[in-house]
Amino acid sequence: MGACSVLGQFFPSKPTWSVDEIPDLTGQVMLVTGGNAGIGRETVKVLLEHNAKVYIAGRNESKCIEAIKDIEVQTGKRAEFLQLDLSDLASVKKAAEEFMRRETRLNVLFNNAGVMWPPMDMMTAQKFDLQFGTNTLGPFYFTKLVLPLLTATAASTGTKVRIVNTASLTGELHPQADGVNYDTLFDGPARRKKDKGYLYGQSKLGNILVSNELARRYTDEGIISIALNPGNLRTELARHEKNPVKMGVIALLRYPVQLGALTQLWAGTMKEAEELNGGYLIPWARIGEMPPAAADLAAGKALWTWLEEQVERFEAGN
Template sequence: MGLILSAIGQSFPPKSKFSVNDIPDLAGQVIIVTGGYSGVGKETVKALLQHNAKVYIAGRSEEKAQEAIKDLQSQTGKEAEFLLLDLADLHSVKRAAEAFNKKETQLNVLFNNGGVMIPPIEQLTAQNYDLQFGTNVLGHFYFTTLLLPTLLATAAPGKPARVVNTSSLASEATHSINFNTVKDSPARKKVGASMLYAQSKFGNVVFSNELQRRYADQNVISVSLNPGNLKTELQRHIPGLMRKLTDLTLYPVPLGALTQLWAGTTDEGATLGGKYLIPWARVSKSDPAAKDPDAGKALWAWAEEQVANI
């Protein structure tokens, strides 16, 4: 019953009190948006450019990124930069962080926005992890930790560096991570793509909370959020009839950028470390299981072990 009520409350949110017009001037800030060339990511980049941030679009397709950069330049008069990043390949993640750090000495906000949703169960990452957990959780973990020295160097008392982690309402469909299912195995296939997606989104919240515990006292804050039910490319793997039914409850993409822009750009957002946010630009309560320090330590230790020899 609790999940049903939460789903209703998040699926039919009140009109937002926050708009992109409330974003302050971001001149001098350097920001990365993973998955920034489509959907919510592209809308996020657009708003950041409109408010004078220097923005890197991080993604695996340079062709799509350059198309987005050209389109956004025509709309905003500002040009984003491309950072080659394949979250499903840990070697690519490492190269992306190294390339960024060669160009920049500061990073004010990292939007961990990219991700995959319910792909065919056969699809795996380059290192044979479940594509959803490997991309949504492990890839972002590695990217974030590689960029932590730059985030820490940028952070200052009263002006924290921020990590904004895009999760989903689906995160509330599970309350634990079964590490036996995050690499290819019979157990993974038995769980199925939908619950593997929920597990990965739960993992986003667990990671965000653990990052907050570890670095908030050094002025790096972390928040997680449900961007809302949106008409994006994420739904491309949902079967026909189910997709048609899902479409009836979906909102325009620009609304999906509001919550993470609120968290990543505003003075109020700087106070939201450790919070779980819901549509549109509201604070909610995250699952107690996702806030469990033991769960956070377990995920962090597992992820560190996976990337130790990359």
């Protein structure tokens, strides 16, 4: 990833596309993980304004319901709530089963939710590194469970369905030589030698690798999978960081959530995005260069295999 490309993502040019260009989404069902806050919330708002049926999938029911009410005041339209805690595979399975009981189609899945820089002693319910478990393993499992509904929707409607995977510039900048360091995904000496930023970047690289594998494995079943960097944004994502100097620097580089939502909204709604299966987008709704570490076919296959093994172990009760 060249320096010019990186700088261009820190300081993007003005967008050339606006949400006013989104077509009418009547009849489409969409699900946004983490849709109660940040760019997820903005994404839900815009989708509702264009007549989609939208689910907010989140861990904190009270915050999600509050967001649903606020968005309804703004739009006159009400999103649905789905209980989903991506850091607990049991919750992920329950959420997917509940969603498929309630719906007969899913046109777009926005894998938007994530955590950044939590304390090192925080782990998932199944004792994975919290960032990788929440940002990579949890979304992988949820996506895997709803894939039958996605492929059935594509078959019954004769149109492409989409999986939009929100990554980060940190995924692009993660050391290519390291790839996914599997020894750091559980607690232990290898993980403790790394810092929170390294573990976050690794989880975001994981998002892109999974997105690419989805594109390779399911294109013949009508699925479009796109990964993206939404940009550096004014959200609550960095709430765990307590260093005032670091937060001051971050604040200088952050942009409004309305801009941040543009890229995933374009990926999830525009006809042109159907030509970008396995592609990578950068701020604001521009086609980007696939990071070299994420373009590694062997790395993508290895991560997919590892993720399936963790899911199988969980389902077997081990």
